[in-house]
Amino acid sequence: MNKELIIRSSSDAVDFALLKDGKLIELHKEEEKSNFQVGDIFLAKIRKPVAGLNAAFVNVGFEKDAFLHYHDLGPNLASQLKFIKLVSTGKIKDFALKTFQFEKEINKDGVITEVLTANQSILVQVVKEPISTKGPRISSELSLAGRFIVLVPFSDRVSISQKIESKEEKDRLKRLVQSIRPKGFGIIVRTVAEGQKVAELEKDLQTLLDRWSGMCKKLPTAHHPSKVLGELNKASSILRDVFNDTFSGIHIDDEELFYQTKDYVQEIAPSKQAIVKHYQSRDTPIFEKYNIERQIKTSFGKTVSMAKGAYLIIEHTEALHVIDVNSGNRSNKASNQEDTAMEVNMIAAAEIARQLRLRDMGGIIVIDFIDMSNPDNRKVLFDFLREEMSDDKAKHKILPPSKFGLVQITRQRVRPEVNIKTREEDPNADGQVEAPILILDRIALDLERVLKNHKKVVLNVHPFVAAYLSKGFPSLRSRWFFEHKKWIRIIPRDAYTYLEYRFFDSNGKEIKE
Numbered sequence: 145m146n147k148e149l150i151i152r153s154s155s156d157a158v159d160f161a162l163l164k165d166g167k168l169i170e171l172h173k174e175e176e177k178s179n180f181q182v183g184d185i186f187l188a189k190i191r192k193p194v195a196g197l198n199a200a201f202v203n204v205g206f207e208k209d210a211f212l213h214y215h216d217l218g219p220n221l222a223s224q225l226k227f228i229k230l231v232s233t234g235k236i237k238d239f240a241l242k243t244f245q246f247e248k249e250i251n252k253d254g255v256i257t258e259v260l261t262a263n264q265s266i267l268v269q270v271v272k273e274p275i276s277t278k279g280p281r282i283s284s285e286l287s288l289a290g291r292f293i294v295l296v297p298f299s300d301r302v303s304i305s306q307k308i309e310s311k312e313e314k315d316r317l318k319r320l321v322q323s324i325r326p327k328g329f330g331i332i333v334r335t336v337a338e339g340q341k342v343a344e345l346e347k348d349l350q351t352l353l354d355r356w357s358g359m360c361k362k363l364p365t366a367h368h369p370s371k372v373l374g375e376l377n378k379a380s381s382i383l384r385d386v387f388n389d390t391f392s393g394i395h396i397d398d399e400e401l402f403y404q405t406k407d408y409v410q411e412i413a414p415s416k417q418a419i420v421k422h423y424q425s426r427d428t429p430i431f432e433k434y435n436i437e438r439q440i441k442t443s444f445g446k447t448v449s450m451a452k453g454a455y456l457i458i459e460h461t462e463a464l465h466v467i468d469v470n471s472g473n474r475s476n477k478a479s480n481q482e483d484t485a486m487e488v489n490m491i492a493a494a495e496i497a498r499q500l501r502l503r504d505m506g507g508i509i510v511i512d513f514i515d516m517s518n519p520d521n522r523k524v525l526f527d528f529l530r531e532e533m534s535d536d537k538a539k540h541k542i543l544p545p546s547k548f549g550l551v552q553i554t555r556q557r558v559r560p561e562v563n564i565k566t567r568e569e570d571p572n573a574d575g576q577v578e579a580p581i582l583i584l585d586r587i588a589l590d591l592e593r594v595l596k597n598h599k600k601v602v603l604n605v606h607p608f609v610a611a612y613l614s615k616g617f618p619s620l621r622s623r624w625f626f627e628h629k630k631w632i633r634i635i636p637r638d639a640y641t642y643l644e645y646r647f648f649d650s651n652g653k654e655i656k657e
Contacts (some may be wrong), residue, residue: 145164145165145390146165146166146390146392146393147162147163147164147386147388147390147391147433148162148163148165148391148392148393148394148395148430149161149162149382149383149391149394149395150162150163150395150430150434151379151394151395151396151397151399151401151430152397152399152429153397153398153401156175157173157174157329158174158398158401159171159172159173159431160172160173160380160382161434161436161503162382162386163434163436165432166435167439167498168436168439168440168443168502169501170500170501170502171440171502172382172647174377175489179205179371180204180206180270180273180274180280181270181273181275181361181374181375182270182271182272182375183269183270183289183317183375183381184269184270184371184374185204185268185269185270185286185359185371185372185373186267186268186269186270186282186369186370186371186372187228187265187266187267187316187362187363187366187368187369187370187372188202188203188205188210188265188266188267188268188282188368188369189263189264189265189368189369190202190206190212190260190261190262190263190266190304191262191267192262193211193256193257193260193262194256195255195256195257197213197256198213198214198255198256198583199211199212199213199214199256200212200256200260200267202256202266202282203367203369203591203619204268204270204279204282204366205370205371206274206280206586207277207279208274208278208279208501209255209272209279209281210268210280210281210282211278211279211280211281212268212282212283212284214254214255215252215260215282215427216282216283216284216285217250217259217260217283217284217392218283218285218298219250219252219285220246220247220249220250220299221250221259221284221300222247222248222250222259222266223244223246223296223298224266224284224286224298225264225266227241227244227298227364228266230264230643231266231360231363231364232363232364233314233364234364235539239356239357239361240327240328240330240353241297241298241326241327242326242327243330244328246298246328247462249442253543256527260313261349265368266284266468266499266598267284267286267372268282268283268284269282269283269284269285269286269287270282270386270528271283273558278505282513283646286298287332288352288355288356288373289334289384289385290334290347290348290349290351290384291334291336291384291412292333292334292337292340292344292345293321293331293332293333293334293337293345293349293352294331294332294334294351294582295329295330295331295349295352295356296329296330296331297328297329297330297634298329298358299328299329299330300327300329301330301331302321302322302325302327302330302331302332302333303330303331303332303333304316304317304318304332305335305337305434307331307335307366308333308335308337308338308581310338310636312625313338313339315351317333317337317338317520318333320342320345321333321345321594323340323342324345324347324349325344325532326353326501326631329353331349333345333459336388336419338358341482350393355373358371358373359373359386359423360473365404366427376408377401377404379396379401379404379408380404380408381411382403382413383405383408383412383597385395385537387409387413387416391416391419392419393419393421394409394419394420394421394432395421395434396420396422396423396430397422397423397424397430399422402420402422404418405420412495413502413540424551431470432451435617440505442585443499443562444502444503446458446459448495448499449585449586449589450491450492450495451491451589452487452488452491452593453472453589453590453593454470454471454491455470455472455473456468456469456470456471456487456492456495456496456499458499463506464507464509464510465505465507465508465509466509466510466511466512466565467496467499467510467511467512468512469489469510469511469513469514469571470489470514470649471485471488471514472485472584473543474638479500482516482517482518482521484516484520485513485514485516486516486629487522487526488514489499489513489514489516489525489588490525490528492511492513493513493525493528493529493532494528494532496511496529496532497529497532497533497536498532499531500540500555501535501538502529502538504538504557505555505557506538506550506555506556506557507554507555507557508550508554509552509553509554509555510551510553511550511551511552511553512548512549512550513545513549513550513551514549514600515527515548515549516545516549522544522545522549523544525540525545525550526544526545529542529551530542536555538555538557539555539556540553540554540555540556541553541554550638555590556564559648576592581645584612584613584620587605587609587613587645587647589601590625590647591603591624591628591632592628594647594655595628595630597646598649598650598655599650600608600630600633600649600650601630601633601647601648601649601655602632602633602635602647602648602649602650603632603633603634603635603645603646603647604633604635604636604637604640604647604648605635605636605637605640605644605645605648606636606637606640606641606642606643606645607637607638607644607645608642609642610634610635611636612635613634614634621630623633
């Protein structure tokens, strides 16, 4: 398994595409005007505590107030408020918390109006970016994420990632972290820390302590509201969270970002510095060079094509997302309907796991798999879907398939869903149609299936599509010939709609497999 990170820079945004064996699995965008990223820490003021919601609205500088629920305050809120007051007035110069006197923890089932008042200064961290008409969701339980550990101020807890399965390794890491943990700070050990030595963990810890001290130095002169600690740039934060030995390339088309990323990789994995490359071709844009533009257009539509003629229909409603699995008009090579359903469902499960990450879909997701009567098959499908989603960094929970074939998933949403338009103006009439590249992919998939049972195939398509398939050298039809060793006759049909196409055999009979 090889992973590559492709970074495209433009005047107003930077796009990040994460590839796994050449297939697009994550797509991120960092815009110049994006001031509220997950992980950013703000010095803010309480606008209004609301007892009925047991939450407070906080002015963080966004057009809509941020939402701070009582359960997101953290047990050591009183200590944090006291620390901010002392630092802001210059009474504390040492920010290491070694000599800081902690206050009593707040009641975990308390009321917001008992611990917060209007116009009170507070440090808060963005845990969910502004989505639609809602302001950011925030927490006053701060955390600073590093490569191997997460530093939690005003805490004394040490916890280890649940994804580290070995009990011996968990115990080893816990002992190491407890030996270096500074007083007043808790530490969460991340999955990538597995197998690391104490020197690497200590280096990571010191970097985070330096960031904490740098933030605290800003407090006495910071106005309300203001960002006092920003997340790393997007490239560095993605690498921090997902970088490992499976990465084979990081390609960047911006020189300044190239040097920043190279320095960061040098810091976290010196042996991998050589995989960071500056892409300088002027002839082919970087996303086209790595086939990303094509994958974006074929992956973000309402209909998503898969292998063997199967496809997904993805619908978005106000309350939830619905995904329907369809077998398509494929020939049934399996011995019975149950085997066919199982085969299509397994293909769909892998694609759905990819789609959830790619679109960053969150909330409630309901998947209508093809019905299977065998409970063993339903369990195999459930286990396979869980395995495919194991790499997903977003918190999620999957329920086993019901007797109707429905699978329910809840997935954490911390930023707006990636939504890319795949429809273009219809040249035949008013309105829009799916981008041409989608129809070409569907034709290619169906053609591959049809040619297995027929020596001669005639393709009837709209004249625009026929011209695109036939013109140029090498044309798409020529490529099909080299791939399948069969020549495809293409006939333009004026009566066809833009997305309509049909296959016929040598006798002029329509092929409906």
